[in-house]
Amino acid sequence: VNQPTNTPPANPIDAGSYDSAGPVRGDMNFELHTTNLGWGNIDLLQISILNCLTTIFQNSDYCQLVSMIARELLENALKYGDWGKPTDSTLSLHVFCSNNGVDVEVQNPVANHQNLDKLTARLKWIKTFPSAQEAFFSRMLQIAEFQNQGRESGLGLVRIAYEGRCELHMSCEDSRHVKVRAHVPQSLV
């Protein structure tokens, strides 16, 4: 994290665009690669990201939101990633200021195409709704209807889309690794 500056950085953030979030006081590039991320460490990372963001953005709601989104992506990665191969079990987290907001990227290994297909289907499903709010409501009603018996809740990504009004993207650099990116627009809070 760069030290706060008196003048807004020219790139990537134009402070003048973010009245609701207050002045921007720096830039951020938080990157982590680990082969040993336990569930308990997710909270440490969430707090670290929150602290970094707080040095840059004055709006605490926005900082909380971005850190929550990082948490949900990390939870998904740990739940659905393939951590069975010690030689290929790196989780990568990248949080950085981007055009009009902050991007959160999480990359993890996956076992097979079935998991990739499931993730692709989930993101496509969200986009079938006029708004992320409607997708979130629909998913909650599905959970209630089926009582979530033996099923994944599938709420994490749709919560990110709803609460963060995020654009979600998925990419596969190879058949073994998937990267999910959430762009969190700064103007929403």
Place this chain on the structure above:
Amino acid sequence: MKDLLAGDLSIEVRPSQTPDAISLVWKGKSIARQPSAVLNPFFKEALELARSQGQSLRMHFEELEFFNSSTITSLIQLIQEAEAHRVPLTLCYKPSVRWQKMSMDALRIFINAEGVLNIEGIE
């Protein structure tokens, strides 16, 4: 009924300021990988106690720092159980906390004409 202490989360059982209600006050964070493992049995006990005493349940989230999306699944199941057993359930939250407001606004879709569920913003 005893308080729940599980990792970063505590839920305190308190006498309610509202007559004929049991208050459950959430504190800390609900961030377990599978929160239903501890929450669902706790909810079951609370619902049975409330039903046997003819009381309602008031869940207070105002002091809670955060809950993950898996916790929302448990809350949906709680709402369904409360409806099935006709135990009035009120979810109290702090509207000025954005994530609480967003989550509770979404849970309002479960409010229906039977009137079991109520969602109340408290500052």
